[in-house]
Amino acid sequence: xxxxxxxxxxxxxxxxxxxxxxxxxxxxxxxxxxxxxxxxxxxxxxxxxxxxxxxxxxxxxxxxxxxxxxxxxxxxxxxxxxxxxxxxxxxxxxxxxxxxxxxxxxxxxxxxxxxxxxxxxxxxxxxxxxxxxxxxxxxxxxxxxxxxxxxxxxxxxxxxxxxxxxxxxxxxxxxxxxxxxxxxxxxxxxxxxxxxxxxxxxxxxxxxxxxxxxxxxxxxxxxxxxxxxxxxxxxxxxxxxxxxxxxxxxxxxxxxxxxxxxxxxxxxxxxxxxxxxxxxxxxxxxxxxxxxxxxxxxxxxxxxxxxxxxxxxxxxxxx
Amino acid sequence: xxxxxxxxxxxxxxxxxxxxxxxxxxxxxxxxxxxxxxxxxxxxxxxxxxxxxxxxxxxxxxxxxxxxxxxxxxxxxxxxxxxxxxxxxxxxxxxxxxxxxxxxxxxxxxxxxxxxxxxxxxxxxxxxxxxxxxxxxxxxxxxxxxxxxxxxxxxxxxxxxxxxxxxxxxxxxxxxxxxxxxxxxxxxxxxxxxxxxxxxxxxxxxxxxxxxxxxxxxxxxxxxxxxxxxxxxxxxxxxxxxxxxxxxxxxxxxxxxxxxxxxxxxxxxxxxxxxxxxxxxxxxxxxxxxxxxxxxxxxxxxxxxxxxxxxxxxxxxxxxxxxxxxxxxxxxxxxxxxxxxxxxxxxxxxxxxxxxxxxxxxxxxxxxxxxxxxxxxxxxxxxxxxxxxxxxxxxxxxxxxxxxxxxxxxxxxxxxxxxxxxxxxxxxxxxxxxxxxxxxxxxxxxxxxxxxxxxxxxxxxxxxxxxxxxxxxxxxxxxxxxxxxxxxxxxxxxxxxxxxxxxxxxxxxxxxxxxxxxxxxxxxxxxxxxxxxxxxxxxxxxxxxxxxxxxxxxxxxxxxxxxxxxxxxxxxxxxxxxxxxx
Numbered sequence: 067x068x069x070x071x072x073x074x075x076x077x078x079x080x081x082x083x084x085x086x087x088x089x090x091x092x093x094x095x096x097x098x099x100x101x102x103x104x105x106x107x108x109x110x111x112x113x114x115x116x117x118x119x120x121x122x123x124x125x126x127x128x129x130x131x132x133x134x135x136x137x138x139x140x141x142x143x144x145x146x147x148x149x150x151x152x153x154x155x156x157x158x159x160x161x162x163x164x165x166x167x168x169x170x171x172x173x174x175x176x177x178x179x180x181x182x183x184x185x186x187x188x189x190x191x192x193x194x195x196x197x198x199x200x201x202x203x204x205x206x207x208x209x210x211x212x213x214x215x216x217x218x219x220x221x222x223x224x225x226x227x228x229x230x231x232x233x234x235x236x237x238x239x240x241x242x243x244x245x246x247x248x249x250x251x252x253x254x255x256x257x258x259x260x261x262x263x264x265x266x267x268x269x270x271x272x273x274x275x276x277x278x279x280x281x282x283x284x285x286x287x288x289x290x291x292x293x294x295x296x297x298x299x300x301x302x303x304x305x306x307x308x309x310x311x312x313x314x315x316x317x318x319x320x321x322x323x324x325x326x327x328x329x330x331x332x333x334x335x336x337x338x339x340x341x342x343x344x345x346x347x348x349x350x351x352x353x354x355x356x357x358x359x360x361x362x363x364x365x366x367x368x369x370x371x372x373x374x375x376x377x378x379x380x381x382x383x384x385x
Numbered sequence: 386x387x388x389x390x391x392x393x394x395x396x397x398x399x400x401x402x403x404x405x406x407x408x409x410x411x412x413x414x415x416x417x418x419x420x421x422x423x424x425x426x427x428x429x430x431x432x433x434x435x436x437x438x439x440x441x442x443x444x445x446x447x448x449x450x451x452x453x454x455x456x457x458x459x460x461x462x463x464x465x466x467x468x469x470x471x472x473x474x475x476x477x478x479x480x481x482x483x484x485x486x487x488x489x490x491x492x493x494x495x496x497x498x499x500x501x502x503x504x505x506x507x508x509x510x511x512x513x514x515x516x517x518x519x520x521x522x523x524x525x526x527x528x529x530x531x532x533x534x535x536x537x538x539x540x541x542x543x544x545x546x547x548x549x550x551x552x553x554x555x556x557x558x559x560x561x562x563x564x565x566x567x568x569x570x571x572x573x574x575x576x577x578x579x580x581x582x583x584x585x586x587x588x589x590x591x592x593x594x595x596x597x598x599x600x601x602x603x604x605x606x607x608x609x610x611x612x613x614x615x616x617x618x619x620x621x622x623x624x625x626x627x628x629x630x631x632x633x634x635x636x637x638x639x640x641x642x643x644x645x646x647x648x649x650x651x652x653x654x655x656x657x658x659x660x661x662x663x664x665x666x667x668x669x670x671x672x673x674x675x676x677x678x679x680x681x682x683x684x685x686x687x688x689x690x691x692x693x694x695x696x697x698x699x700x701x702x703x704x705x706x707x708x709x710x711x712x713x714x715x716x717x718x719x720x721x722x723x724x725x726x727x728x729x730x731x732x733x734x735x736x737x738x739x740x741x742x743x744x745x746x747x748x749x750x751x752x753x754x755x756x757x758x759x760x761x762x763x764x765x766x767x768x769x770x771x772x773x774x775x776x777x778x779x780x781x782x783x784x785x786x787x788x789x790x791x792x793x794x795x796x797x798x799x800x801x802x803x804x805x806x807x808x809x810x811x812x813x814x815x816x817x818x819x820x821x822x823x824x825x826x827x828x829x830x831x832x833x834x835x836x837x838x839x840x841x842x843x844x845x846x847x848x849x850x851x852x853x854x855x856x857x858x859x860x861x862x863x864x865x866x867x868x869x870x871x872x873x874x875x876x877x878x879x880x881x882x883x884x885x886x887x888x889x890x891x892x893x894x895x896x897x898x899x900x901x902x903x904x905x906x907x908x909x910x911x912x913x914x915x916x917x918x919x920x921x922x923x924x925x926x927x928x929x930x931x932x933x934x935x936x937x938x939x940x941x942x943x944x945x946x947x948x949x950x951x952x953x954x955x956x957x958x959x960x961x962x963x964x965x966x967x
Binding site for chain 2: 068279280281283284285286287288289290291292299302303376377378379
């Protein structure tokens with residue numbers, strides 16, 4: 067419990083650090099919000115008009131004054147107003163986040179459902195032809211760029227079977243679950259493919275290690291069947307590295323998947339951040355990055371808690 | 386009368402060509418109901434492989450039975466050749482008819498399952514018990530191995546129990562379904578000597594209660610004197626001698642058995658101590674090392690800000706001195722603080738309090754000298770595998786700012802020759818040497834800087850018994866030649882007896898008894914020393930019954946600011962002091 071409190075106490079510090087870096091970094095990029103907003107017409111502004119606009123958006127002040135204002139707003143739960151959407155930043159993020167979360171979860175489920183059994187299978191058939199097959203497949207999975215895979219999937223389905231992935235307006239899970247799933251399943255497979263390949267490799271090597279451990283020999287000496295040895299005794303001990311990997315990958319996916327969202331025309335967090343950067347929508351970029359960093363920390367915390375659940379030897383926060 | 390187990394002409398090989406890589410060659414023996422056979426041998430003798438072939442666990446380690454038969458009389462009286470049995474047949478026999486316990490209880494139990502689950506599993510598999518019945522059976526099994534408070538301990542995971550307790554859990558699991566044969570593969574090697582005595586006592590009692598047969602594998606021929614009916618001695622994959630216990634121990638025929646009985650250190654209750662360099666004869670000189678009130682504490686932190694709320698008193702007020710050419714052995718069980726003492730003397734852990742004085746001998750011209758050097762327990766882990774021996778020996782010279790010049794190279798060559806390694810060793814790498822040779826390298830490395838004191842932390846514990854004897858001889862020779870003072874940390878009384886002039890017994894961070902080796906070993910005065918010495922197995926004590934004792938070492942975690950009461954000492958003889966317990 068004290069461990070949890072101590073971990074949570076670090077959150078604000080990390081978030082402030084992240085926000086300062088982003089705040090400065092995005093302002094060092096050439097170009098500004100006014101030019102980005104008005105495009106070529108920005109050239110028509112008189113210096114006085116431009117200054118008035120800058121004052122309106124608050125970007126005429128030095129960066130630390132801007133940062134102070136923004137931080138003050140944050141303490142009131144206000145992440146600022148997006149200059150492109152004309153809405154509070156938080157509302158824009160919350161609108162986009164369910165899709166990203168759902169996509170990340172689906173990809174992870176696919177990765178674990180495929181990767182763990184494949185890894186276990188390869189480990190228990192070590193050095194046999196079937197092991198080699200799994201390893202080659204995993205290698206291919208890891209080295210195929212996901213845009214290539216996405217295009218392959220779309221091409222095969224449309225050209226081969228005349229089926230098109232569900233396009234059009236995205237419908238959230240709670241409105242039309244079936245349509246939602248049909249929209250997300252292909253992107254999830256695309257993202258889950260490489261993820262599954264990594265999971266396969268990690269669970270294979272962890273399983274191989276564990277299978278030569280003393281307690282596995284003990285289990286066999288008790289008369290536990292081959293299946294019992296693998297699933298009951300070995301696998302729980304091999305899961306730690308799998309959880310570590312899944313946590314990192316899941317954290318990345320929560321930051322959005324720009325290319326896959328673009329190809330399948332999904333309004334996720336990845337495209338939101340990209341557009342915000344292109345539009346110099348400072349408040350939105352700042353809000354998104356902060357949100358992503360926060361998610362990452364939550365995922366890390368969950369991973370650490372999962373360790374404790376998996377392995378009673380791990381005690382958090384003990385020195 | 387058909388024997389329970391009859392092994393004939395057993396050969397086992399490994400790898401792709403098992404016939405060419407046989408590690409067990411033509412082993413035959415028989416085991417009657419209720420009998421105990423001890424298989425004695427050093428590492429690589431094939432004793433464990435022989436045992437693992439009986440329940441065919443050897444298959445999972447890449448082994449293949451290449452010849453011979455293993456006939457087991459089953460519960461229903463039929464005889465099954467295990468070399469031809471199918472895997473499903475074997476799964477029904479393992480655990481039900483043949484139980485097995487292993488060397489390392491700490492790693493032999495599944496770390497993520499509770500011990501209750503692991504014991505219940507045997508009942509589920511072979512008795513079909515489930516739910517509450519299985520739990521009740523598991524509790525009975527724990528009671529049987531004399532684990533107090535069994536019902537609560539079922540919910541513990543292995544990390545919450547000590548090594549001795551875990552070995553009992555292992556025994557409980559192996560005996561859950563009353564197998565008629567128990568294979569015990571070095572079951573006490575990883576345990577402290579007093580815990581070993583308890584496990585041996587427990588096995589002897591359980592054997593009487595159940596009438597099971599047992600195969601007991603060990604490298605320590607002294608240990609089996611207490612439990613075996615028959616002994617089989619193995620060397621290089623072959624059974625070189627087998628027979629009744631007394632016959633083997635009293636009239637060994639084979640040269641190797643004679644070697645095991647005579648040349649290997651066996652505990653002799655102080656009759657085999659060294660005769661040179663007793664303190665009484667030599668006039669008191671300046672000690673090579675003097676330690677005053679050494680205290681090492683590690684803070685225990687807790688709470689939100691991690692404040693220290695207590696301290697582990699690992700070493701609590703240790704005093705001793707060590708003369709030139711003398712060996713002081715510090716003996717104690719794991720967690721007693723003996724290694725921490727050694728590390729503190731070297732500065733590898735920071736001492737909380739206390740002072741040392743070390744008198745360095747004058748360094749030879751052009752060479753720097755560090756007065757204290759160390760040799761560690763595990764020769765496999767304490768040599769950098771990526772460095773050639775030359776670089777390994779040069780390291781101490783470089784570390785003290787010296788130059789690897791002709792003189793240093795000459796020193797390397799002399800030392801290598803002196804520790805008995807071939808001259809071409811310098812260009813070779815650690816993996817090309819055996820364990821004993823590696824420990825010789827470690828000794829040579831320690832001597833590169835002409836130390837006056839060498840700390841030997843369990844320096845021969847990881848070695849095979851006959852290698853042990855030779856390394857001990859080397860250490861004694863080197864001591865005489867260079868006038869070295871040894872601080873010899875060990876848990877092994879037999880080894881200590883061979884090398885120590887003086888012995889300090891350490892318990893819970895404090896010295897409880899210190900003095901002349903012969904006096905301490907032959908007439909121990911402190912209750913703990915007595916218990917420790919009584920637990921050491923010897924060839925002389927046959928079929929002795931140990932008493933079961935489940936007391937635990939007291940916790941060393943103390944509240945902040947705790948100071949132990951200063952020790953009062955009682956003097957016995959010229960050089961033998963014992964702490965007076967309040």
